[in-house]
Amino acid sequence: MPLNEWKHKSTKSMFKNLWWEYLRDECYIPNGKEYEYHYVHTGGSVMTVPVMDDGRIILVKQYRYLNRRFSVEFPSGGIKPNQEPIVIAHKELIEETGYDGEFQKIGIFNPYNGITDEYCHVYIARKLFESEKETKDEQEEFEYLYLTPQEIDEMVTSNEITDGMTMAVWAMVKQYFI
Secondary structure: OOOOOOEEEEEEEEEEOOOEEEEEEEEEOOOOOEEEEEEEEEOOEEEEEEEOOOOOEEEEEEEEHHHOEEEEEOOEEEOOOOOOHHHHHHHHHHHHHOEEEEEEEEEEEOOOOOOEOOOEEEEEEEEEEEOOOOOOOOOOOOEEEEEOHHHHHHHHHOOOOOOHHHHHHHHHHHHHHO
């Protein structure tokens, strides 16, 4: 028996800020009944795997307020409406590492498909060079980690890397480093 799509009836904005919007949709589920669905709408996000000439990969360690802990992640950031993912990927890499480079798009994924309609755009950046642009956010500070693919695997296995988006991106790009 084939699966059926839900039918959209209406959308109501419950809260909005610069980065995301909390929405409530009314829709019809396949049995014809009305259903209410709450979710977060975003412009998307980007995550970049920056590769040094010697093959080491740059990750950043930063404080994540919601979990009250430090997190090891690939450089990333949110996309506001009408921004292009590749432009934001360059901006975030510069902001978080001080480097820019040549980007290769790997793909997209949805980080939490029951809660958000967000898609994260995944890139690998190579031929890195120090950027002359200085664009740090005031609430962010970073420690830089220069790791081999094996060290990243070990940090995922040992639970030193717990960020789900970083783990998903590593699963997508790891084949490029074998």
